[in-house]
Amino acid sequence: MSDLPKIPVREIPKPEPRKRPTPRQIVEILLRQDGRCTCGVKIGGATPYQVDHIQPLELLGGQTTGNLQCLCEPCHKAKTATDISAIAKGRRLRGETCTRSTPIRSRGFDKTLRKRMNGTVERRTP
Ligand SMILES: [Zn+2]
Numbered sequence: 001m002s003d004l005p006k007i008p009v010r011e012i013p014k015p016e017p018r019k020r021p022t023p024r025q026i027v028e029i030l031l032r033q034d035g036r037c038t039c040g041v042k043i044g045g046a047t048p049y050q051v052d053h054i055q056p057l058e059l060l061g062g063q064t065t066g067n068l069q070c071l072c073e074p075c076h077k078a079k080t081a082t083d084i085s086a087i088a089k090g091r092r093l094r095g096e097t098c099t100r101s102t103p104i105r106s107r108g109f110d111k112t113l114r115k116r117m118n119g120t121v122e123r124r125t126p
Pocket of ligand 1: 037038039040071072074075
């Protein structure tokens with residue numbers, strides 16, 4: 001048994017903590033997008049924008065300017081809706097959704113009882 005090679009347990013990588021993009025990053029993104037959302041609406045000024053992670057943070061997307069984009073609110077809502085199931089799967093795989101520290105274990109069949117082949121259950125005699 002102990003001669004068997006040890007199989008390494010695969011570490012599930014964790015996402016980096018969420019950071020607020022710097023004003024310089026936002027300017028860079030808005031310039032790259034020509035001040036428009038992906039839907040074509042002009043953002044900034046009167047139309048508020050939301051900074052979005054193109055590859056979601058929870059799916060190990062980075063927080064570099066290249067992975068960020070500015071979207072109008074409806075577009076950001078729609079994109080988040082499509083990302084949400086993948087994000088939830090990532091959380092499940094990392095075990096972040098279960099608050100129970102020990103798994104639920106069955107107590108099994110009462111060892112003081114005996115089940116006969118005909119289906120009847122009787123108490124074991126010591
Ligand atoms: Zn939009």
